[in-house]
Amino acid sequence: MSADAAQEPRGKNGRAPDPLRVGGWMPMREYADDEHVDFAIVGTGAGGGTLACKLAEYGFSTVAFDAGPWWRPLEEFASDEDHQQKLYWTDERICDGDNPLQLGSNNSGKAVGGSMVHFAMVSLRFRPEWFKARTKLGYAVDWPLDWREMWHYYREVEQALSISGPVNYPWGPPRPRYPYRAHELNAAGLVLARGCEALGLKWTPTPLATLSAPRGIAHPCVYRGFCTIGCSTNAKQSALITWIPRAVRAGAEVRDLAMVGRIETDTTRLCTGVHYMREGQWRFQKARNVVVAGYAIETPRLLLISSNNWFPDGLANSSGLVGRNLMVQTNQAVWGKFDEEIRWYKGPP
Amino acid sequence: MRDRYPGYDVLDKRHTPSWNEVTRRVIDQRLSISREPNFFSEDEWLTLNAICDRIVPQPKDRPPIPVAALVDDKMAKDRTDGYRHYRLPKMQDAWRRGLSALDREAQTRHGGRFHTISVAEQDTLLLQMQKGSLDNPAWDGMPCTVFFSERMAHDIVAAYYAHPTAWNEIGFGGPASPRGYVRMSFDKRDPWEAAEAKPGGEDEARRRNRDVG
Numbered sequence A: 001m002s003a004d005a006a007q008e009p010r011g012k013n014g015r016a017p018d019p020l021r022v023g024g025w026m027p028m029r030e031y032a033d034d035e036h037v038d039f040a041i042v043g044t045g046a047g048g049g050t051l052a053c054k055l056a057e058y059g060f061s062t063v064a065f066d067a068g069p070w071w072r073p074l075e076e077f078a079s080d081e082d083h084q085q086k087l088y089w090t091d092e093r094i095c096d097g098d099n100p101l102q103l104g105s106n107n108s109g110k111a112v113g114g115s116m117v118h119f120a121m122v123s124l125r126f127r128p129e130w131f132k133a134r135t136k137l138g139y140a141v142d143w144p145l146d147w148r149e150m151w152h153y154y155r156e157v158e159q160a161l162s163i164s165g166p167v168n169y170p171w172g173p174p175r176p177r178y179p180y181r182a183h184e185l186n187a188a189g190l191v192l193a194r195g196c197e198a199l200g201l202k203w204t205p206t207p208l209a210t211l212s213a214p215r216g217i218a219h220p221c222v223y224r225g226f227c228t229i230g231c232s233t234n235a236k237q238s239a240l241i242t243w244i245p246r247a248v249r250a251g252a253e254v255r256d257l258a259m260v261g262r263i264e265t266d267t268t269r270l271c272t273g274v275h276y277m278r279e280g281q282w283r284f285q286k287a288r289n290v291v292v293a294g295y296a297i298e299t300p301r302l303l304l305i306s307s308n309n310w311f312p313d314g315l316a317n318s319s320g321l322v323g324r325n326l327m328v329q330t331n332q333a334v335w336g337k338f339d340e341e342i343r344w345y346k347g348p349p
Numbered sequence B: 001m002r003d004r005y006p007g008y009d010v011l012d013k014r015h016t017p018s019w020n021e022v023t024r025r026v027i028d029q030r031l032s033i034s035r036e037p038n039f040f041s042e043d044e045w046l047t048l049n050a051i052c053d054r055i056v057p058q059p060k061d062r063p064p065i066p067v068a069a070l071v072d073d074k075m076a077k078d079r080t081d082g083y084r085h086y087r088l089p090k091m092q093d094a095w096r097r098g099l100s101a102l103d104r105e106a107q108t109r110h111g112g113r114f115h116t117i118s119v120a121e122q123d124t125l126l127l128q129m130q131k132g133s134l135d136n137p138a139w140d141g142m143p144c145t146v147f148f149s150e151r152m153a154h155d156i157v158a159a160y161y162a163h164p165t166a167w168n169e170i171g172f173g174g175p176a177s178p179r180g181y182v183r184m185s186f187d188k189r190d191p192w193e194a195a196e197a198k199p200g201g202e203d204e205a206r207r208r209n210r211d212v213g
């Protein structure tokens, strides 16, 4: 096995790991720090990884940074909850205030692929009325875009990630077929289905971002049930094995173990690039546009920490809302006892 | 304690397709962990072991899970959780302060260090800690109830259930890569999963559990 991914960057010297093949590499384009790239992206998770791919495919010069390592799941992911904490952002965060947030170690990821490397793969669509929450439901705010526009992108992502889902989705406007068939339910799912039927409620298997049939050299989900500590068989369609390799093939550069510490702006109040720490050195990447996609905690942190004379309250903060009203991944779970054996540790969630 | 999964040993699967190479390495390391503290002092170690014995008491008829050693390993490597209640100091400091405060409480309330007082007295102290009613100055501003739930019990219980012996006890399938599972439905056991003994069915379960490897 090659050097420790958490110590040595892997995306360098013109190549990047190919996580789909044991020991595999693929060529990667590289940009110099003083080359004005079109986009510098902070974070390579659900947001940054996807965007890096799309921008590179549209022909923009793109460099994406991630503070975390570039893992090879087939070789480096153990079936062990404790060990797999290596996927999480475990740098210290202090939970303060009248009602301190109850976080868990897994509240966000620190890896190429971001939190998607350990997310639960549930792939839902926002329903039309939720885009007009204020007008139609009386809470929060209306979205600045129409649901149809978003549903067009959902379709694209569902195809790109080979989402497995039901033939008929029982709620909302009709949607096109999911590219892959729905997964079999595990006993925990069957309990819920049984409950729904008793109550006369509709139910459906959840659309999931894990393969229900082969895709290229990745084989279908084996129902090992360790999804939220990282998929060791590459059935999970995380950014690490979908958008990132596609981004690299389209000419994006991804820098792992590269922590962005500050975004620079100039006298015209436009950003000029990012300061980042890699291999023990602070460096500066020039860029025309900077995208911050570091998750709900690190994104505001970076924007606030980048304050300067022109932006004393941090970047993108004319509203004063950056860093407020924080929401993290919530968790909802019900536990119960049943006459049958459930063995809830099997299968996708 | 009744053995609900008689004869089940998750380690029997070590050389089957349920365990990949990296899993074998990780679990081997856990099983070979040093039984001597690397982080805690001699005094702290005695207190910690006594606490572990009350939070996760273990049956006498099997080798114990080295719970204190697993907690010590986490401290020695400073493997932090990534979040910290603002009333708690940093992980290592919280543990040091918590152990010495508990010892002080034991001294003043029961006349001896925590590991020397009776089990009933220990339980009383731990319950008071959980409820937040310990107030020796040695806590130094750290609420004992937050230390109890977010640090002490958290680390001890996580250490216990990270050990294969605990997986055997609760019939957990354990590592499953790349083989995974096949039978998803109610009452469907894959042949490499633990069989639970129904009353009177111990022998049958034992026979099945012999074949999980």
Ligand SMILES: Cc1cc2nc3c(=O)[nH]c(=O)nc-3n(C[C@H](O)[C@H](O)[C@H](O)COP(=O)(O)OP(=O)(O)OC[C@H]3O[C@@H](n4cnc5c(N)ncnc54)[C@H](O)[C@@H]3O)c2cc1C
Binding pocket: A042, A043, A044, A045, A046, A047, A048, A049, A065, A066, A067, A068, A106, A107, A108, A109, A110, A111, A112, A113, A114, A115, A116, A118, A119, A120, A121, A122, A123, A124, A228, A258, A259, A260, A261, A293, A294, A295, A296, A298, A299, A302, A329
């Ligand atoms: C346990 C869990 C389960 C989830 N399950 C689901 C689910 O089933 N379905 C669903 O739709 N969503 C789920 N989510 C939510 C989903 O994963 C997140 O909403 C999504 O990943 C957020 O995308 P993001 O791009 O904002 O951040 P992330 O995907 O978290 O990516 C952020 C990346 O930025 C990097 N980064 C941050 N700051 C810096 C910096 N300064 N410099 C360099 N890099 C930096 C981090 O290392 C990280 O890799 C889950 C989340 C968690 C935690």
